Amino acid sequence: MKPTLTLFFIVLFNLSGFSNDGYKLWLQYYSIQAPQEWQVNFLSNYEVIGNSATLSIIKKEIAYASSGMISSHPEIKNSIPSLVIGKAGDLSAKNISNPGINSLASDGFAIFHNLESKQLIVSAKTDIGLLYGTFRLLQHIQTGTSIPKEGIFESPKVQHRVLNHWDNLDRTVERGYAGFSIWNWHRLPRHIDQQYHDYARANASIGINGTVLTNVNANALILTPEYLEKVKALADTFRPYGIKVYLTARFSAPIEIGGLQTADPLNAEVQAWWNQKAEEIYQYIPDFGGFVVKADSEGQPGPHNYKRTQADGANMMARALAPHEGIVMWRAFVYNEHTPDDRHKQAFNEFKPLDGKFLDNVIIQVKNGAIDFQPREPFHPLFGAMPNTPLMMEFQITQEYLGHDTHLAFLAPMFEEVLKDDTYANGKGSEVAKVIDGSLHQYAITAMAGVSNIGTDRNWTGHHFHQANWFAFGRLAWNPYQASQEIAEEWLKLTFSTDATFVKTMTDVMMNSREMVVNYMTPLGLHHIMAASHHYGPGPWVSGGRRADWTATYYHQANEKGIGFNRTYTGSNALSQYASELQNQWGSLATVPEKYLLWFHQVDWIQPLQNGESLWNNLAKQYQKGVEEARANIVTWENMREYVDDKRFNHVLSFLTIQAEEAAWWRDACLLYFGQFSKMPLPAGVESPKHSLEYYMNFKPHHVPGI
Template identity: 65%
Template sequence: MRKILLTIFCVIQVQISWANDGYKLWLQYLPFENKAVAEYYRDYLENIVLIGNSPTHSVIQKELEIAIEGFFDMKNKPGINLNPSTALVWIGTEKELSKDILPELQSQINQLGDEGYILKYLHGKVIVTAKGNAGLLYGTFALLKQIQTREKLENLDILENPKIQLRLLNHWDNLNRTVERGYSGFSIWNWHRLPHHIDQQYIDYARANASIGINGTSITNVNANALVLTPEYLEKAAALADAFRPYGIKVYLTARFNAPMMLDNLSTADPLNPEVQDWWKKKTAEIYSYIPDFGGFLVKADSEGQPGPHNYGRTQADGANMLADAVKPFGGIVMWRAFVYNEKTPTDRIRQAYDEFKPLDGKFRDNVIVQVKNGPLDFQPREPFHPLFGAMSETPLMMEFQITKEYLGQETHWVNLATMWQEILQSDTYAKGKGSTVSKVLDGSLHEYKLTGIAGVSNIGTDRNWTGHHTAQGDWYSYGKLAWNPDSDIQKIGQDWLKMTFSTDSDFVKTAQGIMNQSYETLVNYMTPVGLHHIMARSHHWGPGPWVTGGERDDWTATYYHKVTKEAIGFDRTENGSNALAQYAPEWKAMWGNPETTPLEYLLWFHRVEWDKKLSTGNSLWDEIALRYQKGVEGARWMQSEWTKMNGKIDEERFSHISSFLAIQVKEAEWWRDACLLYFGQFSGIPLPAGVEAPKHDLNYYLNFKRNFVPGI
């Protein structure tokens, strides 16, 4: 017996080790951590009345049920209170609210917009109210967030209106369910089963989006397939629109500019041709017969092979206005992307959108909004803000952020994108003097835009946790919060998200937020320090490719952008070079025009600099680049070691998943550093400075490193 005892495992040590695949996102409604907390909220949760009757009210009721089920152990569920006279939480629109309560709230209700809400503690009761149903749903989610983040309810006095009207996700999802630049599996839209099967995931998608205030979704790729405009797919899109409607979410479609030719054999797609105009009017009426509240079109034209008005010698305004006229009678809008450039245009690629759109300012219909990427190139790890912001006082502009991380490590790197977005949103355009931030362009206050909007290119896919990396859920979350209010405090956003998603444990929240705060600069350092850009591998954009040159298009190569020689590196965009700098305000021209006053973050974006040039840090350019690559790698290792400390603080499944991805991140950070320093080092001819680790392989290894079927193309 003694011998056996030595090898015995006792198996009954079951811990709170429940698997958590992350599907519930920030709507985990984690169980209350102790009895006191549970008892505090129990009073409220046992005594809710929801007044009114609509599909959105049903959705609110269901959400409260799900939340209560999460907060309490099944065996300790709150009882039922059917007596409104003792209710502690009142949820209803202003029309539904008790006349006893209304007068005291009237002055606040007067400040509410259509989608706003009030969350207020009044005479011992929590009041959730709004003008409309969507606001009421947002208010309910706000109340639940208070509870999820364990805030007291007695101090509640919140009045919130969204600062931006159109808050969209853009899915680059193809009809065959691949996702362009999607790294979390495939499209969640199962077109084949639609319209007959509405998957629970569509509902959970709508719940998640409504909880952060997203009110629109463009469900198909901007590299558009005209088929989505045919009855076969309109019937399916309509089924999605029906499912999303109670959540205040409208469906938008991408319009392929030559659809009249592809679907009905018209001989032209010229936007000034009456037959073409008529085709779009009829097609639009047909779409509205399927989807009465169809939001409108999102269009990528004259860019990267997509057809557009240029094919007929027309302007972007001609194209947009034709579609705008078609959707106008139905209240629809057109989101026209400014991401227009052409390899045959001889100027610097990053100049082209401004050159094209600035002269069209004021020439668009009032239901057109021009969608502009955050920077003038293409979602690089770091770019200065796009010069169109601030430059279009007569044409509403909306922001396009990329939530999916095409150029930022794709799904396996932890990067808190809110840090980057805040940098852009708080950039000063100086359009109307100091303080003319990009956020003020977007919320319409700077130019008094009638239409305001923001779009985020979705990072959602079929992965069990939606986004590949568990932490990429946080990018979806913070995008929604910044869409609601682009001046939001991203520290608060991050804390709330961590508490709602993982744990309210303060040590966990502090450590995880520490990682998040370092993550963006760390990534920039190990990928594209000192203003380097577009040096990733060809086509799939995964990993380093500073050697990419030649091929189909010069403006899709790395050498086009870094122009490395034995003497220097960088793209001169001052008046001595491409003069893209001229598109910015004089304040920026002064600062960025001079390499001495240009922040190192943008140095090689605007300037060509010699390898041995001494920088403000005291380092030569070469040493600075090398040391930043090294710092990036060390930052990734630090993130990994910080995360290791969180073992046991959250569920094992998500902890391990993130650990595994952090190991990949460290490995790939080293890959970036080694590949880039070996490649550029050939030109600089200068040894690596002290403190920078020797590369693991020789340059040939990196040049020949190839993986098949890299996702996201």
């Protein structure tokens, strides 16, 4: 009843819990229990050399981290600082040097022990490199991971590491499930919200160096002075954190805001308009990153309207940006309901012939798979197929097809799966990651984009665990070869606790979570069977409407004989777009991995799979397995109560409960629907559906967020 008025009490209420709404992300800087000497040393006895906006941020960050992590520990005083943070040039005045610094990229960093002076040094060629190094060191301190004897010398493997916000100017967010846009355009440019700083700081802490502020389904208004003034205010805020601003350019902007009659990329007036517009933008934002363009896709205008190629369109914008060192990220997500071919094939067919036809400051932004951010897709066949045109990766961090806000799915294993896939472009060992980091084809530009899952929710991402997907994207954009397990562990330690049991248990949960979602949504290579439009919940019955390739029946092709999309040479032959090694492996029922089975093949219901049981039984059991995994997560989480503050614990618990219920919804709806065709009974161990198929088909929740 009576409060005990001790330091512990204060720490309890103010640092580690009572009001922890998750806003602090992986930058919790929670109090380290029994810190080791090195942790205290670095946080209390340090020197940051120099002055700049970025260096001020570094200084504030260490002070803040220190106040949280070692608040209750007595300060250590020494004659010389234990930690020195300074650019290579500034260090030489102190007779500190290290050859490893020379080979760093401009935004790389070094953390090393200087044996002469017995100091730890964080160095880099630029202030931003120092910022990255500082964040990395603070992460080591929080997780209790000492700096190895040989030091850490890291440069990012990808140049442009950008978040794509699908945020509209009215603050709705397309495919956003964590509230609304954090960009309060109305208050800009005059009110710079603290959250803009916190956003930039969080991104910098994981190496993200670019942000595309607006939806790919673009509004030309963003390119008018009314909005450019606001964009400039954000760019000015983000600059000291090393973050460049990009905008989505609506292809028809010359008509909509320019007063022209055409947007034809070969029209001189149109070209002049874009040149002038670029000039204007760079007057507001001298380091403007460039344009992201979605053209000729899902109703967006593009070069097709004028019978021009994607290269014509991209190069027009590239010419406008080139004098200012801006780039064009041109999306390959081009498909058309009037093209009678498998949607899977259309981007490849459109872009492959254009290889080498793009200007040097164009990079083609390719989704990880050929359809659309499904829970599982084989890698996009364009990767490896365009040696003469830089390709970048587009991942979707927001979970359009993976359960929206409430379904825990750690996406790093999905990203990793694609990055590790072998394209065989230059023979075995031609992994997608090597396309992305440019090493396979010696691309001069490299980039990775992630469609943001950030919104106005107090914890930024809706699900506390979806913060991990933002974090993982940053880590993988920095280093596409990093293991997702390592990322999960680090995130857990930074965000919640370094307790070994907690980290081990929850790493397992996270590492399995995406596979679990595949199990209860789209096992064995099924895809795009979500409800129409908002993609929330099951919709295997979705058919009709404006275009076949927006229906579920198009993708699963279920009938009384079997199920699956035949993409072999007897079918759409999308498989032909992959290397022959993959055609051989994926093209045969005997060798195709079961995870891709129904992606490439139509398979009889009674076909035995590897375990000897029928396809139907396997399908049903996979759905059941997913449900059981979701339920088990609740129990596991309940055992984690002691490691997590109440607020976040309860928040996650309720979401896990929703996920388990919705997993069962998915299982029941899909098995009832597909069971109409298979006419086979549910195998033992698979629960009977709670309701009738009719019930599920008529269950249409209103006002689903994100569209």
